Amino acid sequence: MIFNSVTFVVFLAIVLPLHWLVPPSRRNLVLLAASYVFYGWWDWRFLGLIALSTVVDFIIGQRLAAAVGERRRKRLLAASLCFNLGVLGVFKYFDFFLDGAVDLVNAVGLDSSGPTLGILLPVGISFYTFQTISYTFDVYRRRIEPTDKILDFATYVAYFPQLVAGPIERAQRLLPRVQDQAGRAMPRGRQLDRALSLILSGLFKKVVLADGVAPFVNEVFADPGRFSSLAVAAAIVGFAVQLYGDFSGYTDIARGVSELFGIDLMVNFRQPYLSRSITEFWRRWHISLSDWLRDYVYIPFGGNRGSSWFVARNLMATMLLGGLWHGASWNFVIWGAIHGVALVVHRFARAGRTPSGPVRPSQLPGIATTFAVWCVSMVFFRAQSVDAAFDVFAALARPSSGDSAIASVFLVVVLFSATIWLDLVQRRSADRGGDTTPSHGATTSAASKATETHSTLRPALTAGVMLVAVVVFSGGSPVPFIYFQF
Amino acid sequence: MNPDATPHSDTPRELPDDGRLDLFSTGSSLLRWIAVVLVVVLVAEVAARTVTARSAEEVRWYDAAAQQRIELLDERGDAVEVAFAGTSAAWQAFVPAEFEGATGRSSINVGLAGAIPTVTGPWLADEVAPRSSPDLVVWGLTPLDFAPEYGDQQDEAYRSAVATADGWLAGLDRLVSSTSTLVASRRLLRSPSDLFGSGEEQRASELAAAAATTGPDGERVDFDENFGPEEIAIQRSRLSNYAIDQRDVDAIVAAISQLQANGSTVVLVEVPVPDRFVQQLPRPEDDMAATQAAIIEIGASTSSDVVLMGDVFGDTNFVDSIHLNAEAASTTTRWLAHILDAVQVDEFDGGCGFVDVADDIGFITAVGVCRNDASS
Incomplete structure (x- = not known):
């Protein structure tokens, strides 16, 4: 069940009224049942995994609170980490490391084919596992008190708007909102x-920006040698647009849907391309x-x-792990390495200065350089293999001779411009403190009416265009969201 | 990753506002908001109509030929008494003017390239029958209709075509499309190349090619010879692992049931194929026999007459490994008219037997016939 599908609209049309109609004490029951239906829609067999993860971390959280000795507390934390990372390791990384071990054995001259289990990756496992780990960690660090209601905890882990692609919410932030059933306001x-x-x-970002550019990106990455360097460059930029539209579109819809249930989710993107x-x-x-x-x-x-x-x-290790979090492949390792190196270089080159405040035209070179680094890393993110990524770079460097795909390049330019425009509008609003409406200094009724008309006109025009x-x-x-695979 | 963090800052940040994008106004100014949005939509609709008016027509059906056939059906309406259907083999084999000349019954050919039973079935029952209510439907079949390795793409093309897509959402789409160009032409509007570039040229050439290879009564008039090895290889791959695919049988039975409920009589005709084609089957004789048996069984189970003409022509009567030449197509149609007439005037005793037909030089051929429809 994906957000941009009719199935989800029907699902929401049932769950939302039900959530507000039941007594406040039952709201989490509705949310949990809905979340399990939402998750089970993909593959009901993995519901057991999420339930097991919930029970294990709930129990460990309880025991951590009761434990007195530091040694026992550390053991409990280790047990939680072993379980969560073990589950993640088996379902997400087992085949990757097994293949790596087989390659190593073969490299030293021994013949080994090695079994690949072809384990299915449960949707959203990286997201909810990180969420449960953060809960146990924070209980261990005594930053939060463990909840004694498993229903609340299970709802926190499986809360459907953010279950399969985040944001990865901390218990410290989301759990109180989940627990406060009576305080939720329609x-x-x-x-x-x-x-x-x-x-x-969110729908605009997903349906227009991401899905609009996806066919061209898919075509070029499938056979980059067929296209001119201009078209390949456009496809790389196009994938940057697609990934941002897809992921931030998902997050926007998740946050919007969650607000309909009276629960606000954290901001996950803040105009990154600026x-x-x-x-x-x-x-x-x-x-x-x-x-x-x-x-x-x-x-x-x-x-x-x-x-x-x-x-x-530390930076390199963190970014390499961040790359591996995305998926068990060398492409993501390289992707993480590129960002690790870029962060290190920037850290030592900037001599402690970090740009802040509103974006100025003089900062355009920095914006362009950052976006270029991102685009280079995007090739590894999108390509099916390391060799395929180098094929893309080779096609990019080759003198133009292939299909220029001018119409598609034009589409990329339009959708990229729309992406930047959206970021600029939001950045301007953020710089003003989050208000896109005109100032409210008018005192006369005529001025007040003009302000009201103006404040309706711009949102309505933008909404109409969208x-x-x-x-x-x-x-x-409906095209599935890219981050569902992680 | 935020590398500026200090060891003491590891609590979740309450972030400043992400920059609001105000789009809705559901309070007291809701009506004003709706009015502005409606104006934007109306402006977009006018723009869509202006832009698409200069572009080649969009293909909303299974293919360009199907689109033109729908226009022909709408034009003819109830005046059609006989409809010929099937894959391109049937499309090429039956000449409506020839049939009309022999029987006086107005005819149309609605055969489509690659239209295996899972395509022809819904095409006849949902599109052809409601538009023309033919008294008689002649469904031409060859082994290709039952081949498991052939037709998935065609099936997908039919089910994903705008005009014939399944589901209530597709129905709603068609309903809105009937009044809104913005909705109807959105595939063109989102693709500059489809609207003005190579896509438009390709669409225009597809429509022109469909018009050039379709006769005035819908029949196929593509008689260019093609005996290349590639053509044979294509047929061989389509017929590999040949067996009677039950999905195709079920599709024929279901469609006949719908057509009969609509008042149409159905005749199943085994369309002539050349020996060159038969030899591409894994077990040529057995597979042809299995195909005939399947057609006879479908005819018996649906009370539909069956005419078996699979082997009545030699290779020289074909323009490639499956399509008849113009002369053979005319002869096939005339023979069919004669056989149906013979069955109707009770020259045929019932059950399965043979009807003799004569070609232009008086050579007699016996055609297998199974009489299952007592009402015809």
Whole structure:
């Protein structure tokens, strides 16, 4: 069940009224049942896995709270990590490491074919596993009190709007919102406007930006040698547009849907393509993952403490793990390495300066450089193998002779411009403190009415254009979100 | 990853606002909001009509030929008494003007390239019958109709075509498309090349090719000879692992049931194929016999008459490994008219037997016939 499908609309039309009609004490029961139906829609067999993960971390959380000795607490934490990382290892990385071991054996001259189990990857396993790990970690660190209600905890782990592709919410933030069933208010007024705005902008990003450019990107990455270097370059930029539209579109819809249930989810993207450095980029792209990696990998490794060499090592290790989090393949390892190197280089080149404040035209070179690094890494992210990625680079470097696909290049330019325009509008709003409406200084009724008209006109015009675009780009089979595979 | 973090900052950040994108206004100004959105939609609709008016027509059906056949059916309406259907073998084999000359019954050929039973079935029952209510449907069949390795793409093409897609959402799409160009032409509008570039040229050439190879009564008039080795190889791959695919049998039975409920009589005709084609079957004689047996069984189970003409022509009567030449197509149609007439005037005793037909030089051929429909 994906957000941009009729099935999900029907699902939401049933669950949403039900959630608000039942007594407040039953709301989490509705949310949990709905979440399990939502998840089971893909493959009901993996419901057992998420339920097991929930029970194990709930029990360990309880025992951590009761445990007195540090040794026992460490053992409990280790048990949780072993279980969660073990599950992740078996389902996500087993075949990858097995293949690597077989290659190693073959490299030293021994013949081994090695069994590949072909294990199915449960949707969203990386997201909910990181969520449960953060819960146990935070209970261990005494940053949060463990919940004694398994229903609340299970709802926190399986909450359907963010279950399969994040944001990766911390218990410290989401659990209190889940627990406060009576305090949840049905969205009205500005909150309802905001929820609907998020859903529409998410649909626009997914259906128009991501799915609009996807056919051309797929075509070029399938056979880059057939296309001119211009078309290949456009396809790489196109994939950057696709990935951002797809993932941030998903997040917007998730946040909008969640607000309809009275629960706000964290911001996961903050106009990343306007970042002036790679360091700033990672504060604006997939924020929930980068924060998670910072708190549970980078800082435990030592963070910024120690010599430059140690900081560089910590950055590289964190980004390599971040790459592997995305998937068990060398492409993601290289992708992580590119970002690790870029962060290290930037850290030592910038001499402690980080750009801040509104974006200025003079900062365009920094924005362009950051985007170029991102695009290079995107080739490894998108290609099916390392060889395939180098095929793309080879086609990019070759003198133009293949299909120029001018019409598709034009489409990429249009959709890229729309992406940047969206980021600019939101960045301007953020720079003003989150308000896109005109200032409210008018005091006379005429001025007030003019302000009101103006404040309706711009949202309605934007919404109208987005709706028209969604209609124009809709109609095919719903395309699954890219991050569902992680 | 935020490398600026200090060891003491590892709590989830309450982030500043991500920059609101205000799109809705559901409060007191809701009506104004709706009015503005409606104006935007209307402007887009006008723009869509203006832009698409200069572009080649979009193919919304299974293929360009199907689209043109629908136009022909709409034009003829109830005036059609006999409809010929099937794959391109049947499309080429039956000449409506010839049939009309022999029987006086107005005819049309609605055969489509690659239209295996899972395509021809819904095409006849859902599109042809409601538009023309033919008294008689002649369904031409060859081993290709039952081949498991052939037809999946065609099946997908039919089910994904805008005009024939399954599901209530597709139905809603068609309903809105009937009044809105913005919705109807959105596939063109989102693709500059389809609207103005190579896609438009390709669409225009597909429509022109369909018009050039379709006769005035819908029959196929592509008689270019093609005896190349590639053509044989294509047939061989289509016929590999040949067996009677039950999905095709079920599709024929279901469609006949619908057509009969609509008042049409159905005759199943084994369309002539050359020996060159038969030899591409894994077990030529056995597979041809299995095909005939399947057609006879379908005829018996649906009370439909069966005419078996699979082997009545030699290789010289074909333009390639499956399509008849113009002369043989005319002869086939005349023979069919004679056989159906013979059956109707009770020259045929019932059950399965043979009807003699004569060609232009008086050579007699016995054609197998099974009489199952007592009402015809």
